[in-house]
Amino acid sequence: MSRRAVIVGVGHTDFGKLEGRTAWHLETEAAAAALSDAGLGPSDVDGLITDPGPAQGILDGITPHFLRLGAQLGLDPDYAGSELLGGAGSVAIVERAALAVEAGLCDVCLCVYGDSPLSTPGSFQYGRGDEAAFGFFGAVGLHALAAQRHVHRYGTTAEHLGEVAVAARAHASRTPHAQKRQPISMDDYLASELLVEPLRRLDCCLVSDGAAAVLVTTEERARDLAQPGIRMLGHAQAHSLSTYASPGHFDALPAARSGPKALGRAGLTPADVDVALLYDCFTIVVLLQLEDYGFCKKGESGPFVEGGRIGPGGSLPVNPSGGLLAEGYGSGMLHVIEAVRQLRGEAGERQLPDAEVALVSGHGLGMNTHATLVLGS
DSSP, X not given: OOSOEEEEEEEEOOOBOOTTOOHHHHHHHHHHHHHHHXXXXXXXXXXXXXXXXXXXXXXXXXXXXXXXHHHHHTOOOXXXXXXXXXXXXXXXXXXXXXXXXXXXXOSEEEEEEEEOGGGSTTTTOOOOHHHHHTTXXXXXXXXXXXXHHHHHHHOXXXXXXXXXXXXXXXXXXXXXXXXXXXXOOHHHHHHSOEEETTEEGXXXXXXXXXXXXXXXXEHHHHTTSSSOOEEEEEEEEEEOOOGGGSTTTTTOOTHHHHHHHHHHHHTOOGGGOSEEEOXXXXXXXXXXXXXXXXXXXXXXXXXXXXXXXXXXXXXXXXXXXXXXXXXXXXXXXXXXXXXXXXXXXXXXXXXXXXXXXXXXXXXXXXXXXXXXXXXXX
């Protein structure tokens, strides 16, 4: 019961087009919600780590994000910082908070993601390295290359990608705060316009204004708080930084390295996972992770998701809140929060029976960064 790190508070704002509410306002609201959830106040916080999205982390990145947000929250923490790992950032800052707490660098660490790309012109209108050189000025083209390669090598079909999109909407229909609660059929998916072949509009995650926060403290401190501590059983990261220079870059994600490490540190296998919160910026990324995490063999994720296996009532529920495809784009922080709610038994209509182990992933940039977190009730 010493300094083992646990999650004791979660909170988030609405997600969608939130005109008139800056990211800073949203982040303050999410932080307050997480503190309230744990029964703590700002004076209890001595650690702050943030994950700024593109509008703040790139376009408005001169002043370090944690510095401005911490000043806004009235914090003078013993430990602070920000991570810029793209979609892997939110899971990574929760891992970093655990390391800081367990090392004694702080006792109560607030982790915050927030951004307002829908209300900030130009948030995703920038070229980046090799992608721009090859004519890609957004994430869709890069991930379409991975999808096309999967189609070529393994016979993956449009319907296989569609299973992921249909499952996400089915899950979101049970999530009151989700942006896209209307279920879709396979026919709806196939009628969706192609953006970069083979990816359709419904293969792509949402773009959302919003913020989310998680509070990490010690297991001992959690005994006196409002919520039971959710244990961090294992975590790991892995990064593939060469992109196009690596001949295998589009064949596997860094998840193939971080997943076994995180599960191994937890003393678990993929068969022990009750619910998977997989970063779903694109449907193909879900299929790749199912393979790389070992839920199915390489090249078999298409047939694996057939028949609603990852949807409501399936044998491996993936993103029961709807994920980035339907709940809202909250980096990976909404995935962490949904894992906590499932393990607490607080997920309402979408609650999974006997949820005791959750695997959470973050995936970012040009398929370069990956973080894995295994949580237990």
